[in-house]
Amino acid sequence: MAMEPKSWGRYPRVSGQKAHPVTWTSEPLPVPPEGGSLLPHGLGRSYGDSCLNAGGSLLTTERLDHFLGFDPATGVLRCESGVTLDGILRLVTNQGWFLPATPGTKFVTVGGAIANDVHGKNHVRVGTFGRHLRRFELVRSDGSRRVCSPEENRDWFEATIGGLGLTGLITWAELQLRRVSNPYMHQETIAFSNLEGFLKLTRESTRDFEYTVAWVDSLARGRHLGRGLFHRANHAPPQFTARQPSPPRLSGLAVPFDFPGLALNRVSVTAFNALHYRMRNQGLMHYEPYFFPLDSVHHWNRIYGSQGFVQFQCVVPPNDAGVAALKEILDRSAHSGMPSFLTVLKTYGDVPSPGWMSFPKAGYSLALDFANRGERTYQLVDELDRLTREAGGRVYPAKDSRMSPESFAAYYPERERFAQYVDPAFSSSFWRRVRGAG
Numbered sequence: 001m002a003m004e005p006k007s008w009g010r011y012p013r014v015s016g017q018k019a020h021p022v023t024w025t026s027e028p029l030p031v032p033p034e035g036g037s038l039l040p041h042g043l044g045r046s047y048g049d050s051c052l053n054a055g056g057s058l059l060t061t062e063r064l065d066h067f068l069g070f071d072p073a074t075g076v077l078r079c080e081s082g083v084t085l086d087g088i089l090r091l092v093t094n095q096g097w098f099l100p101a102t103p104g105t106k107f108v109t110v111g112g113a114i115a116n117d118v119h120g121k122n123h124v125r126v127g128t129f130g131r132h133l134r135r136f137e138l139v140r141s142d143g144s145r146r147v148c149s150p151e152e153n154r155d156w157f158e159a160t161i162g163g164l165g166l167t168g169l170i171t172w173a174e175l176q177l178r179r180v181s182n183p184y185m186h187q188e189t190i191a192f193s194n195l196e197g198f199l200k201l202t203r204e205s206t207r208d209f210e211y212t213v214a215w216v217d218s219l220a221r222g223r224h225l226g227r228g229l230f231h232r233a234n235h236a237p238p239q240f241t242a243r244q245p246s247p248p249r250l251s252g253l254a255v256p257f258d259f260p261g262l263a264l265n266r267v268s269v270t271a272f273n274a275l276h277y278r279m280r281n282q283g284l285m286h287y288e289p290y291f292f293p294l295d296s297v298h299h300w301n302r303i304y305g306s307q308g309f310v311q312f313q314c315v316v317p318p319n320d321a322g323v324a325a326l327k328e329i330l331d332r333s334a335h336s337g338m339p340s341f342l343t344v345l346k347t348y349g350d351v352p353s354p355g356w357m358s359f360p361k362a363g364y365s366l367a368l369d370f371a372n373r374g375e376r377t378y379q380l381v382d383e384l385d386r387l388t389r390e391a392g393g394r395v396y397p398a399k400d401s402r403m404s405p406e407s408f409a410a411y412y413p414e415r416e417r418f419a420q421y422v423d424p425a426f427s428s429s430f431w432r433r434v435r436g437a438g
Helices: 085-095 110-115 154-160 195-205 238-243 266-277 287-291 300-304 320-334 375-390 405-411 415-419 429-434
Strands: 018-021 038-041 057-060 067-071 076-080 133-139 145-148 169-176 184-192 211-216 228-235 282-286 309-316 343-348 363-371
Touching: 067 085, 076 085, 085 110, 110 169, 133 154, 145 154, 184 195, 184 211, 184 287, 195 211, 195 228, 195 320, 282 287, 309 320, 309 375, 320 343, 320 363, 320 375, 363 375, 375 405, 405 429
Parallel strands: 018 057, 038 057
Antiparallel strands: 067 076, 076 169, 133 145, 133 169, 184 228, 184 282, 211 228, 211 343, 309 363, 343 363
């Protein structure tokens, strides 16, 4: 009996899904004769239920994993939608090219990266993944096919970027990569003592550093609220190639089983945070540990136990109300008795995405991971959702499992325009939830 597909957070659990592999880009969609809704499914790295379809079918794209063309002179890459970001980086990095925007895991398909319009630590400068798309093909359940680009079928192009896989199946895509001199990063880490320290470092670093991100001690309170480590980096210039460190070996480290439910408690997280806050490093490092530190430990989501975890990621405006909301969210989290094991703070710029439903907008993004403790956790996340809404921010659908229909309506004003482009045969557990349909 096949295992039920899960999201990365493993909450919520849904049942009754059937997997239908898509094998060739030219074949019709494998629509099941018994009917029911469809949803494209890559590697299932979305945290909540945007990649799940309770009682429906998942069109799995792992067999759409072929490269269709790469021009090393221009950096234009064409590939099927099931190709992973890891596969792209392995192909192009040693040829002097790199992804223009990448999330914190390389185990994401190109189709998933488009559907969630992923972003990276350099959003201030380059915007989202969708901004670097040249075109893609979209197949609908009625058998129609559209090549979508900023010039051709532009409305479908803009609806599909960040469209959560609901406008149809992306079969292939064409990307514009960016030049790099080598596979290495030159980075440094600076400690800051509170949220004001983070804001000061952000202002100081934007001009000279492409990549910035901060780890935050989620249990710090009072005058240390928001303390953490600020990481800033650039791609290494050509002169560093001659004394480059060795690339990391592929890690065989894996979490073999679900940790006990109470392994991540206030004592263990406090100890980890205290140790991590003392860590400092700078210098040259390979791109893999810089961009994808968690990917070196397979199945790391098992540390949260068999009930999974809930990630809350919001972005709030870069004004006094946004900063006040960040402080309130951090304070509520620190006093909740449910420590966030991993807390990440980033800055977004005002580079617009072509996607109508894209998550990032100018401001500060905060992500917190909570082990799933049932109703206590849900109430906390619902409260953080309310604080975000009242501050004029929004929550990231790719990470969400709790957003209310009221919040969705407030966060995404283009939702009704977008709904006109949703394939009538496509749906997801997330889409039904935020539309108030179950």
